[in-house]
Amino acid sequence: MAGTQYRGSEIKDVDQFLKDSAGLDSDREKEIGQHIGYRYDVNLVPDYERLTPFLANYMEVMGWDDLNWLEDVHMGYEEGAPAVFDRNINGWVRVPDSIDLPDNQQDRDMIARELLIKFQMSDRHPLVNLRKAYMKF
Amino acid sequence: MAGVSDAQLREMTQEERAQALGMTTEQLTGRSMFIEFESDAEERFTYPWAHDVDYNKRTELDTDDLTTTEVNEKLRALMAEGYGSIVLKNPRGKHGIAVGILNRLNLIIEGSLGYFGVGLIDGPNVRINGRVGWSCGENMMSGTVLVEKNAGSTFGAAIRGGDLVCRGSVGSRTGIDQKGGTIIVGGDTGALSGFMMQRGRMIVCGNAGKNLGDSMYDGTIYVGGEIRSFGVDAVPAELTELDKAWLTRKLTQYDLLPEKGVDHFTKIVAGKQLWNYDNLEPTEKKLIL
Numbered sequence: 001m002a003g004t005q006y007r008g009s010e011i012k013d014v015d016q017f018l019k020d021s022a023g024l025d026s027d028r029e030k031e032i033g034q035h036i037g038y039r040y041d042v043n044l045v046p047d048y049e050r051l052t053p054f055l056a057n058y059m060e061v062m063g064w065d066d067l068n069w070l071e072d073v074h075m076g077y078e079e080g081a082p083a084v085f086d087r088n089i090n091g092w093v094r095v096p097d098s099i100d101l102p103d104n105q106q107d108r109d110m111i112a113r114e115l116l117i118k119f120q121m122s123d124r125h126p127l128v129n130l131r132k133a134y135m136k137f
Numbered sequence: 138m139a140g141v142s143d144a145q146l147r148e149m150t151q152e153e154r155a156q157a158l159g160m161t162t163e164q165l166t167g168r169s170m171f172i173e174f175e176s177d178a179e180e181r182f183t184y185p186w187a188h189d190v191d192y193n194k195r196t197e198l199d200t201d202d203l204t205t206t207e208v209n210e211k212l213r214a215l216m217a218e219g220y221g222s223i224v225l226k227n228p229r230g231k232h233g234i235a236v237g238i239l240n241r242l243n244l245i246i247e248g249s250l251g252y253f254g255v256g257l258i259d260g261p262n263v264r265i266n267g268r269v270g271w272s273c274g275e276n277m278m279s280g281t282v283l284v285e286k287n288a289g290s291t292f293g294a295a296i297r298g299g300d301l302v303c304r305g306s307v308g309s310r311t312g313i314d315q316k317g318g319t320i321i322v323g324g325d326t327g328a329l330s331g332f333m334m335q336r337g338r339m340i341v342c343g344n345a346g347k348n349l350g351d352s353m354y355d356g357t358i359y360v361g362g363e364i365r366s367f368g369v370d371a372v373p374a375e376l377t378e379l380d381k382a383w384l385t386r387k388l389t390q391y392d393l394l395p396e397k398g399v400d401h402f403t404k405i406v407a408g409k410q411l412w413n414y415d416n417l418e419p420t421e422k423k424l425i426l
Binding site: 042047048058065068069071119121123124126128129130 | 183185355
C-alpha cells in the first residue's frame with residue numbers, strides 16, 4: 001500500500017476493522033480508547049484494472065479520463081460494518097448486507113465508489129431537502 | 138414532505154421550510170439516520186437538481202463589460218438553457234469568476250483570472266488559457282481545472298476533490314489545508330506547499346520551496362525536482378510500483394510526463410509525529426477521581 005507509515009496504527013489485514021470494530025491496535029489507542037486515523041489507507045491510489053462498468057460510465061458522462069474525486073473514496077468500516085464516508089452529509093453510508101465483500105481493498109473501494117454515487121444522485125439524499133430549505137441562490 | 142409544493146416552500150421562512158421538509162434542528166451528533174434508497178436504481182450520474190446540459194451545445198460569452206456577478210449569473214442561465222460548452226472571452230483578470238458551478242460543463246476561459254477563480258466547483262471541466270491569481274480552485278469538490286500559464290499563491294487551498302493542474306509555476310502555500318483531490322504543478326512551487334495537508338495528492342514536476350509539507354496530517358506529495366527543505370513532520374517514503382503507475386497515468390493525461398519518466402520523483406508523506414489526540418484526558422480524569 002502507498003504511504004502506510006502510521007505511527008499509531010497500521011492496516012495489516014483487509015478485514016481488520018470487521019474483526020475488531022474498535023480497532024484499538026496500539027498501546028496509545030488502548031490508552032485513549034479510540035482508533036487513531038482513518039479506517040482505510042487514505043493514500044492508496046486506485047487500480048484502474050478493477051474499474052466497474054458503472055464507474056466507467058460515470059467517467060464518460062462527466063467527461064473525465066479517470067475517477068477524479070472518487071480516487072479519494074474508499075471502503076471503510078463503521079462499528080464493524082462496511083461503509084463508505086459521504087462528505088456531503090459528513091456521515092457513513094452502510095454497505096447493504098446483500099453485497100458480498102471481495103477479499104481485497106481495491107475491489108472493495110470500487111464497490112464503495114459505486115454505492116456512494118448512487119446515493120448522492122438519489123432523490124432520497126439529504127442534500128436534496130437541505131438545498132430546498134437553505135439554498136441562497 | 139411530499140405534500141408541500143415548491144411554490145408553498147417559497148412563501149415560507151427558512152425555519153418553516155426546514156420543518157415542512159421533515160428536518161430537525163436538534164443535535165444529531167453520534168446518531169444514525171436511516172434513509173433507504175435503491176442501490177440498484179436506474180443509472181443517474183448527476184445531482185437531482187443539476188441542469189441537463191449537452192457538451193455538443195456550445196456558445197460564447199463576452200465578459201468585457203460585465204461585472205463578476207453578471208458573468209456568474211449568465212453562466213448559470215446558459216447552463217439552464219442546456220449549453221454544455223461555454224467559451225468565456227475577455228475575463229481581463231476579474232476576481233471570483235466561475236465560482237460555485239455544481240454541474241457538468243466544459244468551460245474554456247480565453248484569458249487570465251484574478252483572485253478566487255473557479256472556486257467551490259463540483260463537476261465542470263475548465264481550461265484557462267492564461268494566468269490565475271491567488272486561490273484558484275479553492276474548495277474545489279470535483280472536476281478538472283487546467284491553467285495553461287502560471288498561478289499565484291494558495292493554489293488549490295482546501296481542495297477536496299478533482300484535478301487542479303497548472304502547467305507553469307505556482308506561488309507559495311500551494312494546496313494549503315488540502316483535504317483531497319490532486320494538484321499538479323508542471324513547474325516549481327513556492328514555500329510551505331502542502332502546509333497542513335490532510336489527504337489527497339500533490340505532484341510537483343519542478344522544484345519545491347522551503348518547508349514542503351509542513352505540519353501535514355496525511356496525504357502524499359510527489360516532487361520531481363529539488364526540495365529546498367522539508368517542513369515539520371514531512372518525511373520521504375518509498376515510491377511503490379502502484380505510485381509510479383498512477384503518476385505516469387496522471388501526468389500523461391495532462392501532457393506533463395517528463396521525458397525521463399517518474400522514477401526520479403521523491404514521495405513525501407506525514408511522519409505522524411504531530412498527531413495529537415486527546416491522550417492526556419484519561420490521565421487527567423484519573424487525577425480528578
